[in-house]
Amino acid sequence: MDICLLAGRIMLQNGAETYRVEDTMIRMANARGVDAQSFVTPTGIIFSIDGEDKTRLIRVSERAIDLQKITRVNTVSRAFCSDKLSIEEAYEKLTEIAASRHAYPIWLQIVTAALASGCFLIMFNGPWSDFASAFVCGAIGFSCALYFHRLTRFKFFAEFLAALALGLASFVLVRIGAGQSQSTIIIGSVMPLVPGVLITNAVRDLMAGHLVSGMSKGIEALLTALAIGGGIAASLFLVAS
Known part of the structure; x- marks a missing residue:
């Protein structure tokens, strides 16, 4: 047992x-x-x-x-x-x-998330000149997510603050001329925060007949997506005001 x-x-x-x-x-x-x-x-x-x-x-x-x-x-x-x-x-x-601890050190996770953000920007037809901006914003967002997860037990609050931080960072980079398309930079840099594994597991659990687990994971993924979207919306509201 x-x-x-x-x-x-x-x-x-x-x-x-x-x-x-x-x-x-x-x-x-x-x-x-x-x-x-x-x-x-x-x-x-x-x-x-x-x-x-x-x-x-x-x-x-x-x-x-x-x-x-x-x-x-x-x-x-x-x-x-x-x-x-x-x-x-x-x-x-x-x-x-x-x-055992996590297989990869925190700095490598951040660098990988930043690199993935730049690649997602290119995949969404963003200009190559914005690759560095997406790299920086992705690193900021993922770093903030890891940091706030340690400070608070509320996962969704941490993801909200991480999305808010990368949204503000993208605005700053575009304002100083380091980036061109703010929307594409945000989309690319927010992708490492998207709960892809959670959504996949929710669908697989539902297909396997585990309705309670599938629904709960699906709701958790939805709340995570809402937290990320809320953080981005809050950053755009702050910038506009």
Whole structure:
């Protein structure tokens, strides 16, 4: 039970789909001849073993996107189900995965987000002369998102402030002549903040029949999009006034 819950918690905290978390937990339990039931939502896991009165509940209050951790858990799960790992070995490896930090340092995440912002600007038919401006705005927006996420537990407030910051930065860059098309710069630099993985997981959960998780993730993605749009609208309002 401890192994299944730990594997499920790591996957859920790092962006795995709900049905994938449930399937992994059930497969690991069945690999040791145990019939189990699991119910997973974006904020918690309920797990029980048939024939026993003991049922465990784990709350998941913080979630991020780290696909490498999900891949590592899947590797451990496959080895465990193939009898290549004992219970003790699997638990030790899962504990190491849970304790490990993000695979990439913060500065590399910011640089990558900035580079992606410039590429999105080109994809949306923006001029090459605005690439540097989108790069800077993307770095500012992503940096602010990471910073405000640490200061406040309200994710949507942090994303609102990040969008507000990059909107104001784009205005400043256009005003001083470093950029030409403010709208294209904003569109390109805001893309790293868009909850693409969350939207994809919501659709996949709905298609798999997990209506509660799919709807909740879809609403979370909608609120995130509204927070980003509100931040951009607030920056344009401040500039206009």
